[in-house]
Amino acid sequence: RKEVEQDPGPFNVPEGATVAFNCTYSNSASQSFFWYRQDCRKEPKLLMSVYSSGNEDGRFTAQLNRASQYISLLIRDSKLSDSATYLCVAPNRDDKIIFGKGTRLHILP
C-alpha cells in the first residue's frame, strides 16, 4: 500500500451537491492528519485538522477511521468556490509528513 493514497479525480459535481473524498494511509501509528486545499498554481492552505472524534467546520466535515486506516472529507452544499485540489496529509513510519497527490474537484454551475 502506498503511504498516502487518494483518488485523483476529477470529481465533477453540480453546485449544491454533497461530495466526499477518502484518503488511505499506511502507517497505523499515525497521529496527525490534515486536509489541505490547493488552488491552481497557488500554495496549499490548511483546510482542516482531522481528529479521532471527527471535526466539523461549517459545510466541511473531516473524519478518521483508524480500523480501516482512512480519513475522509465531506463537503455539503458545495459552492463554485470549492473547486480546487484537496490534499490529505499523514505521517509515515519515519514520522515524515507525506502528502497525497490530491483529488481534483470541479463544481459545476
Next chain:
Amino acid sequence: EAQVTQNPRYLITVTGKKLTVTCSQNMNHEYMSWYRQDPGLGLRQIYYSMNVEVTDKGDVPEGYKVSRKEKRNFPLILESPSPNQTSLYFCASSFIGTGGFSYGYTFGSGTRLTVV
C-alpha cells in the same frame, strides 16, 4: 501577519549557475521544510529541519542543499542546477507540539524555477 515568505517568486536560470531560494517565517516555528511539486507527482519533500542546525533529507534531496543557521530562515541552495530541477518549489513551516506532532503547515507562495 503570520507568514512564510519565499523569494523569488519566479526564476529562470541556466544550467550550472548556482542559485539560492530564500525562505523566512515569522511564527517562531521549529519545523521547516522544502517541497517540489511536479504534475502527476504531487508534493515531494526535499529537505526538512526540526530546529536550528538540524537538517535531514527528504525523499528527493539529490542536487539540493539547505542550511538552518537561524530559526526563521531555511534557504534552499542549488549548487549546479539542471533542467530536471525545473519545478514549483514550496517552503513550509510548522509548530511542533508535545510528542512531536505537527499542528499543520503554513506554506510560502511558491517559487517557479525554470532551468534552461
